[in-house]
Amino acid sequence: MIGPLSFAAPAILAGLALLPALYFMLRATPPAPRRQVFPPLRLLHDILPTERSPVRMPWWLLLLRLLAAALVIIGFADPEIVPPPLLPGHGPILLAIDNGWGAAQDFPARLTAARHLVDQAGTRGVVLLPTAATATGQQPRASDVLTRAAALAALGALHAEPWPSDRAADTRATDAIRRHIPDLTGVYLTDGLAEPGSASFVAALAPARLITGDTTDLRLLAPPHLAANGALVATVLTLPHPGRIDQPVLAETASGVALARATIKIGPGRTQGSASFDLPVALAGKIARLALPGMAAPSGVALLDGATSRVVVGLVSGGTANPEQRLLGTLYYVRRALPPGTTIRTGSLDDLIASGANALIMADLPLNPADIARLHHFMAAGGVAIRFAGPLTAATKDALTPDPLLPGVRALGSALAAGKPEAIAAFDRGSPLAGLPLPASATVSRQILVNPATLDPATVWARLSDGTPIVIGARQGRGMLVSILTTANAAWSTWPISADFPALIDRLVHLGKGAVPKSGWLHAIRVLDGSGALVLPGSGVRPLEATGFAHARISPAHPPGLWGDAHGTIALDLGDHVPPLARAPLPAGVPVTNLDSIPRARRFGPDILGLALALLIADAAITLLLRGAIRLRGAALLLMGLIGFAMPPPAHAQSNDAHNSAHDAPPGALAPMLAYVRTGDANTDAVSRAGLAAISDQVDQETAAHLAAPRGVTPGIDNLNLYPLLYWPITATTTPPGKPACHALDAFMAGGGLLVIDTDGGGSDLPGSGAGFDPGATAALRRATACLAIPPLERLTDRDTLAHTFFLNRSFPGRFDGAPVYIAAKGARDADGVSPVVIGSNDWAGAWALDGAGMPMRALLPGSPGQRQAANWFGVNLVMYALTGTYKSDQVQIPAILRRLAQ
Numbered sequence: 001m002i003g004p005l006s007f008a009a010p011a012i013l014a015g016l017a018l019l020p021a022l023y024f025m026l027r028a029t030p031p032a033p034r035r036q037v038f039p040p041l042r043l044l045h046d047i048l049p050t051e052r053s054p055v056r057m058p059w060w061l062l063l064l065r066l067l068a069a070a071l072v073i074i075g076f077a078d079p080e081i082v083p084p085p086l087l088p089g090h091g092p093i094l095l096a097i098d099n100g101w102g103a104a105q106d107f108p109a110r111l112t113a114a115r116h117l118v119d120q121a122g123t124r125g126v127v128l129l130p131t132a133a134t135a136t137g138q139q140p141r142a143s144d145v146l147t148r149a150a151a152l153a154a155l156g157a158l159h160a161e162p163w164p165s166d167r168a169a170d171t172r173a174t175d176a177i178r179r180h181i182p183d184l185t186g187v188y189l190t191d192g193l194a195e196p197g198s199a200s201f202v203a204a205l206a207p208a209r210l211i212t213g214d215t216t217d218l219r220l221l222a223p224p225h226l227a228a229n230g231a232l233v234a235t236v237l238t239l240p241h242p243g244r245i246d247q248p249v250l251a252e253t254a255s256g257v258a259l260a261r262a263t264i265k266i267g268p269g270r271t272q273g274s275a276s277f278d279l280p281v282a283l284a285g286k287i288a289r290l291a292l293p294g295m296a297a298p299s300g301v302a303l304l305d306g307a308t309s310r311v312v313v314g315l316v317s318g319g320t321a322n323p324e325q326r327l328l329g330t331l332y333y334v335r336r337a338l339p340p341g342t343t344i345r346t347g348s349l350d351d352l353i354a355s356g357a358n359a360l361i362m363a364d365l366p367l368n369p370a371d372i373a374r375l376h377h378f379m380a381a382g383g384v385a386i387r388f389a390g391p392l393t394a395a396t397k398d399a400l401t402p403d404p405l406l407p408g409v410r411a412l413g414s415a416l417a418a419g420k421p422e423a424i425a426a427f428d429r430g431s432p433l434a435g436l437p438l439p440a441s442a443t444v445s446r447q448i449l450v451n452p453a454t455l456d457p458a459t460v461w462a463r464l465s466d467g468t469p470i471v472i473g474a475r476q477g478r479g480m481l482v483s484i485l486t487t488a489n490a491a492w493s494t495w496p497i498s499a500d501f502p503a504l505i506d507r508l509v510h511l512g513k514g515a516v517p518k519s520g521w522l523h524a525i526r527v528l529d530g531s532g533a534l535v536l537p538g539s540g541v542r543p544l545e546a547t548g549f550a551h552a553r554i555s556p557a558h559p560p561g562l563w564g565d566a567h568g569t570i571a572l573d574l575g576d577h578v579p580p581l582a583r584a585p586l587p588a589g590v591p592v593t594n595l596d597s598i599p600r601a602r603r604f605g606p607d608i609l610g611l612a613l614a615l616l617i618a619d620a621a622i623t624l625l626l627r628g629a630i631r632l633r634g635a636a637l638l639l640m641g642l643i644g645f646a647m648p649p650p651a652h653a654q655s656n657d658a659h660n661s662a663h664d665a666p667p668g669a670l671a672p673m674l675a676y677v678r679t680g681d682a683n684t685d686a687v688s689r690a691g692l693a694a695i696s697d698q699v700d701q702e703t704a705a706h707l708a709a710p711r712g713v714t715p716g717i718d719n720l721n722l723y724p725l726l727y728w729p730i731t732a733t734t735t736p737p738g739k740p741a742c743h744a745l746d747a748f749m750a751g752g753g754l755l756v757i758d759t760d761g762g763g764s765d766l767p768g769s770g771a772g773f774d775p776g777a778t779a780a781l782r783r784a785t786a787c788l789a790i791p792p793l794e795r796l797t798d799r800d801t802l803a804h805t806f807f808l809n810r811s812f813p814g815r816f817d818g819a820p821v822y823i824a825a826k827g828a829r830d831a832d833g834v835s836p837v838v839i840g841s842n843d844w845a846g847a848w849a850l851d852g853a854g855m856p857m858r859a860l861l862p863g864s865p866g867q868r869q870a871a872n873w874f875g876v877n878l879v880m881y882a883l884t885g886t887y888k889s890d891q892v893q894i895p896a897i898l899r900r901l902a903q
Helices: 010-027 059-076 101-124 148-156 167-180 198-205 332-337 349-354 369-380 391-395 501-509 546-551 605-626 632-646 682-702 739-750 777-784 844-848 867-884 887-891 894-902
Strands: 005-007 079-081 093-097 126-130 185-190 207-212 219-226 232-238 245-252 258-266 272-277 289-291 301-303 312-317 343-346 359-363 384-388 460-463 469-476 479-484 521-528 561-564 569-572 592-594 675-677 711-713 725-730 754-759 793-795 822-824 837-840
Touching (some): 010 059, 059 605, 093 167, 101 148, 219 289, 232 245, 232 258, 245 272, 312 349, 332 501, 349 369, 521 546, 546 569, 675 682, 682 844, 725 777, 725 844, 754 777, 754 867
Parallel strands (some): 185 207, 384 479, 675 725, 725 754, 754 837
Antiparallel strands (some): 219 232, 245 258, 245 289, 258 272, 460 469, 469 479, 521 561, 793 822
């Protein structure tokens, strides 16, 4: 329904009264200047006897100018068609706005709707009531009655908060303002979520209208967890919806670089779905958070802490027998007690430390001074060293212990000893083992004793029922040293075969750098703001006791984020600390309007001013024409030019290269460009396109070559002869090409093109840091290239021309490093000695690719210093090799050629 016409500034319409005066002013037009020839003899002949002075302009030009002046006046008065009033009543408007975490996802649209409501309120006045507490902990309260300008300014300062709305405080604030101003008309911009106290608040507000968004679009990331195979599992919670949801999730580093992407599928009527990230250990260790792309809200972020970090545990035994012999081996029970998802490695102490293990479990292992020095360095960097006792360590003492030990073994309940095996006493509240279930059925029959003369009570973590220490530990640098003074098998104790032994091992292996604190007071390290970004905590944040962490409520005092101390962190995520998702029941008889359906006033002022400007431009051209300053053709050209200058240029949408048709016009021959093979996977194609674009830019900066933007092609359909280099990424899902594609690729290589075949890692048997990242890629590479005429290959070395075509490369890394690169053998190259193919498994495009902000799209593994620069250098070398061939090798012959010429 169309409302009445009104003006935003009606006083300006008084200028229309000046149009009659303007009419008389415009009637008088001075005569146009005339060119007069003054020859000496005809000076008086050409002078007219009477003087003619025009007093009127053409009526149509006068009408044009009056119309332009009227349009200027009306345009500045800003006419608009006002929709029918949405807000009933005549008193002030009480505008309640949800600005808790549930409203953060669509908060910009919420503010836009609030501004429209303020415009409709007009002179009635507006009372604003944000429903979430402030960052300083101030409870929600209603404002005074604000004018339109003041209300708009207050809305501009309003932002979403990362905690729920305080419904009890909202109800109190509503009751207080209604007692003060009884004739308020309530309007509620609700997030649609049911929370404790929501019904009481709506009853107190008595809204005349509800404004709500689409609650089916709400997404909440639950805290991630590790699966039994060590994969990181992401879970998205939502409200029931009629259709299927395909929600992408990104695994990102602390700097925001996406390491992996998964898609969670949630069926109709379902409220949650999960997907896993099964990444190599070294890459998984870099994940700092999960994020929903395109969602600037705390509900779209789930932070990772020590509990969701994939732990690598090294097992080493001092015995000569099989340490994992069933029931008797020293490591048999330890291996089975490790938490699900743990990566287990065995080997020598040196190999395990070098492999990046987080914790080392040593069962009855005597240590020499060199081993002790290595372990001190390992613990100083944040590692956990866990030592079990046994006959070997009892006979050979070393200095790696939290407290000095006595020689020999204490026997309890044996034939030659008094007493009986002792049980484990309850863990002290301040012990790192506090909170673990007490192994009531476990007993210890033999142990190594701590020297009571030098015992530090702070190192005692667990005691036997007679008070003898059985577990001692101390922090070493950022890591931990733990000594369990009995065996890791059932030889000296029944603890390893008790049901509570896995809980002990789980607690111990998570004690290193970044471990989850289990006791004491936790302090906020970084907290999430209303847009989902990590920021420094504010003054209203208070410490949180670790024992009450599981039941903590998200609030201004305890916002979501990373909490902990200098030795470890724990993530306080929204998913575990807010009420379950549920829709709030709508009050009966209250009209409901969607955020996007609020009727808006239609303004005509800018359009009228634009028409007035066009008339004034036409008047200027006509005036110049009448005065003889320009001719008719010049006036037309001037008019067209001025109007074209005033109009905005037409927008041309940039086509997505990943969807270019096979019938697109071919690129110009004067603009060489790189190409990549379309795989059908949008993510892979986007990385290939971004990687080749980044290398093209670097070639433009570093060399005399200038490349156009890269292009995606389909072999067998697109003409490949237009491109000097073709990049072909192969993943485990790549299907073998058909015969036309194979013939096209063979013709491309035979015609002088460089085919670069690359995989994103491979199976676990592949050398290099990409081992295990894409287990099926190697087999897919064999299938995809089976139909190609690939020449005999040899390994690329730093002596080959490709290694110094432009930059000097000693290695050829990409996103991964260490895997060999293969090129055609010397006898299988073309007449100029150029290889037609380069094959690797280092994911070069993943290392080159940059996002729109110029930041790397993918993290490197292992991420050694200079790896990305070396990858970029090799990319430039590939392009120059494809463009110029072996010109660098030809330069080597210059001294011999000069000598021959001298002879």
